[in-house]
Amino acid sequence: MDTLQLLISGIANGCIYGLIALGFVLIYKASESVNFAQGDMMILGAFLAIALLNTDQADLPFLLGLAIAGLSLGVFAYLLDALLLRRVFGQPQLTMVILTIALGFVLRFVIGAIWGHDPVGLDSPVVGQRLSIGGLTVPVIDAVIIGTTVFLVAVLWLFFARTRLGLAMQASSQNQMAAYYMGIPVKRVVSLVWAMSGVMAAIAGVLFAAKGAVEPSAGLVFGIKAFAAAVIGGMGSLPGALAGGLLIGIMEPFAGRHLPSHIAQVSPYALMLLVLILRPSGLFAQVRAKKV
């Protein structure tokens, strides 16, 4: 029973890692670079939601506040790409990496300057509630997190497999030049991918803040762990990112229980190293040599 409880809490955590890892992979596929500010964008989304929703703040209706926070992050990420990152396109990949790392720092300081550095939680309608299913006690928020993730993944899957824009996003990532020749406005499509990943970061942030508490610097550690999840899944694979997130999420509570804490803390990175050694392109790699 204990194991099952740990497992459910691990899956819920893993879902949040997975959502952030999905953001990493989406941007990696679109811009061929890693957005190291992904974790900080998540925290920005969380604080925005807290400012809009908490009873001692703006106290908006829950869904309205959520929508505003998600949309704001989407617009923020779109503009970030359209106004700033697009300019370094064609530079070595490291340029974008450093730029997003710097952006992470800026976001962290701005969040701290506006909302302070103390941990804050989000007043969600389900805060503190628990579900009891035959001896098993599950926090309602964990169920909400898992449900939301399943829903989002299904929506994403349908979007990429069925819609014209979703297919155009795939096409742009698989062969940018050819997509450009086909008349796909590649630049706008890439910015839209950033927007999507911003919205996902906001949702992940809201779920994270509703489960526990957030503080401005949490994005750093969280982002790096989610990055490890994306690498484990095979940077470039969406199912892989989710699987990597779940793997890390599930591993953590078990490692925390059975291993000394200093070892438990490095376990996600140890797993990443192991995967990189045994299967360098990740568990769900999408690689194939181009035919000439």
Next chain:
Amino acid sequence: MNPLLTVHNLESSYGPVMALRGVSLSVPEGSIVTVLGSNGAGKTTLMRTLSGALAPRKGSVRYRSKRIDGLEPDKLVREGIVHVPEGREIFPFMSVAENLRMGAFTRRDRAGLAAELGLVHEYFPVLAERRDQEAGTLSGGEQQMLAIARGLMARPALMLLDEPSLGLSPMLVAEIFSIIRRLNQEQGLTMILVEQNARAALEVADHGYVLEIGRIVMDGPAERLMDSDDIREFYLGKAADSSRGRRRWRKRKSWR
């Protein structure tokens, strides 16, 4: 016949490297015009400039007597100019059907698209068979067919075909070129065909231009080029008779 496309004194460069040094040509509606030239002559640059992927530095491009130089591909595809790039450049992890759908990205009319797909399947029956197969797993010849078919999905008036014979066996080259000829004759599709395989290109083309280091050095009707000694020697691989009665291996290949 009115020219569908007129290029006047086009200059393009990659940074400081000038790749086109004043190219002029004209493409009559309903014809196939081929541009021959060796590696680095600027053939692909010309195609990229015409399709809008590269902005020219100087010169003009008129299409149906409208200036189009400097417009981006998403505008030009809507105008009816489609670029089928060198080396296939399909979307490898998408199915054949999805690749075709991307070719029609700029179009919204569902009925027209269904008709287009029927037409494409008529010319390339193998693509109908492989509809759901991942495009990256197709053979080289099938990928080239897919690339042309994907271009057709935009219902172009002018197709820019860059090296369709690249890396294909002689039999496949013949097959692709017979389809090119049929598309031109049956659908009235105007084409600019860039080729290293000069023989195959001159056989289907109406008119040919020879591009050397960014300049047009020679042009004429395809049959005349086919009979020209220079073309025969440099592009068709026939030894020239020299006055000394033996082959000169390193005759300077200069035109001006």
